[in-house]
Amino acid sequence: MANELVVIEKSTALEVFKSSDSVEDIIRKVEQEVNSFIPDVTTVKGRKEIASLAYKVAQSKTYLDGLGKDLAAELKEIPKLIDANRKTVRDRLDTLRDKVRQPLTEWEAEQERIEAEKQMLAWHEEALEMNIAFDKALAERIESDHEIALLMNEKFDRDLAEAKAEAERQRIAHEEELKKQAVEQARLEAEQKAQQEIEAAAQREREAKEVAERAEREKQEAIQRAAQEAKEAQERAEREKQAAIEAERRKAHEAEQARLAEEEERKRKEYAKRQEDKEHRRKYNQETLQALVSNGFDEKLATEFIKLVASNQVPHMTMNY
Template identity: 95%
Template sequence: MANELVVIEKSTALEVFKSSDSVEDIIRKVEQEVNSFIPDVSTAKGRKEIASLAYKVAQSKTYLDGLGKDLVAELKEIPKLIDANRRTVRERFDTLRDKVRQPLTEWEAEQERIEAEKQMLAWHEEALEMNAAFDKALAERIESDHEIALLMNEKFDRDLAETKAEAERQHIAHEEELKKQAAEQARLEAEQKAQQEIEAAAQREREAKEAAERAEREKQEAIQRAEQEAKEAQERAEREKQAAIEAERKKALKAEQARLAEEERKRQEDAKRQEDKEHRRKYNQETLQALVSNGFDEKLATEFIKLVASNQIPHMTMNY
C-alpha cells in the first residue's frame, strides 16, 4: 500500500502542503527508501521486489496528489459558505429591523389618519358656522326690509289720504307687489348663496373623507406589504437554512464514510503487518532451530539471523 512509504494524518494535511520543507521531508524519506534498495534482476523474486517498490512510489504520488486535490476542493467550498452566511445575516437583520420599526410605522400611519379626521371635522365645523352666519344675515335683512316697508306704507298712507280710494288701493297693491318681489329676490339670492356654501362645505367634507379613506387604504396596503415581505424573507431564510443543514449533513456523512474507510484500511494494513510479522517470526524461529541443531550457539545464531534479515551481510538475504 501507498502508506508503507508515506503516511499523513488528514488533520495535518493542510499544514504539510502549506510548507515546502514538509513536502521536501516526505520526498527525501521516499528517496532514502529508494536509494537504500538494492535491485536484483537476476531472480524472479528480485524483479518482483523492483516492480513492487516502483508501484509503491507511484501509489505514494497518487495518494499525495489526491490528498492535495481534496484539500483544494474543501477550501473552495469555504467562500461559498461564507457568502451564504452573509446573505442570511443581511436578510435576517432586515427582517429584525422591520419587526422593530413596525410599531413606529403603525403609529405614524395612525397619526396621519387622526390628522385627516381632524381636518375633516374642522371643515365640517366651518361649514356649520358659515350656514349659521348666512341664516342670521338673511333673517336680519328680511326684518330690515319689513321695517322699511312699514315706514313706507305709513308715508304713502299720509300722502295719499286725500286721493281716491281706488287710486290708494292700486298704489298699495303696487307697493305690496314690489315688496313681495324684493323679498322674494332677496330670499332667492340668500338661499342660492347658502346652498353654494353648503355644497362647497359638503365637497370639502367629501374630500376629507376620501383623504382619510385613502390614508387608511395606504396604511393597510403598507401593512400587507410589510407582512408579505416578512413572510417571504422568513420562508427564504428557512429554505436556505434547510439547504445549509442538508449540505452539512451530506458533508458530515461523507466525512464519516471517509473516516470508516480510513479505519478499515488501517485495520487491514495492521492485520497484514501483523501477519507479515508473524510470518517472519516463524521463519526466523525455524532458521534459528536449524542453526542450533547444526551446532551453532543460540545467541550467536540469533544475532546472525538479525544481521541477515536487516541486509547487513553482503550477498545474503532471508527468503520469507
C-alpha cells in the first residue's frame, strides 16, 4: 500500500513542476487530507493514526521532492545527450563524406603526381636542349676562331714571304746598279760608294729581318690570343651550361621536396584522425563499461562483452560510436 498522499504520473511530472498553480493544487490536497483528520491521543489506535498520517505527509514530501530531483537530473542530461548526438552526426556524416569523396580525392592526388612528373620531365628536356644549344654554339665559336687564326697565319706568312722577296729584289737591283756605277766611275770612288751601298744594303737587310721578326711575333701573339679567347669562350660556355643544369636540378629537387612535404602532412593528418577515432572509441567503451558495472555486471565479463559487440560478433548488436 502506498504511503504517499498524492501520486503523479511520470509522464506529466514536467508539466506539474513547471506550474506554480499545479504545485499549489497538490499541496492543497495534502492540506485537505490533514485538515479533515481528527486526532485522538487518548487511545492507542488514535495515536497510531496520527503517527501514520504524519508519516504519509513526510513520505509525500520525500516522494514529490525526489520526483522533482529526478526530473531536474534528467533535464540536465538532455544538453549532454544533444551534444553527444550532435557529435555522432558530425563524425558519422564526416566519415560518409570522406568515404564518398575518397575516389575523387585519390584521383586528384594521382593527377597532381602525374602533373609533377610531367613538370620534372619538361624541365629535364629543357635542360637537355639547353646543353645541346650550348655545345653547338661552343663548337661553332671554336671552329670560327680556328678559321680566323688560320687565315691570320696564312696572311702573316704571305706578308713575310713578300717582305723577304722584296728585300731580295731590292738587293739584286741595287747590286746591279753598283756594278753599273763601278764601270762608269773611278775605282776608288766605286769602291767607296760600293762600300756605302753594301752597308746600306746590310742595314736594309737588318731592317727587313726586324720586319720579318716583328711580323712573326705578331703572328704568334695573334695565334695565342685566338687560342686564349677560344679557351675562355669554352670555359665560359661550360660554366653557363653547368649553372643551367644546377638550376634545373634545384627546381626538380624543390618540387620533390614540396611533394614529400605534402605527403608527410597527409600521413600526419591521417594518423591524427586514427588516434582521435581510437580515443573516441576508448572513451565510449569506458563509459559503456562503467554503465554495465554500475548495473551489477562483473567488470571482466563486461569488458569481454564490449569487445564482442565492438567486433560485431554478437548478432543484432552494435556499438554506437
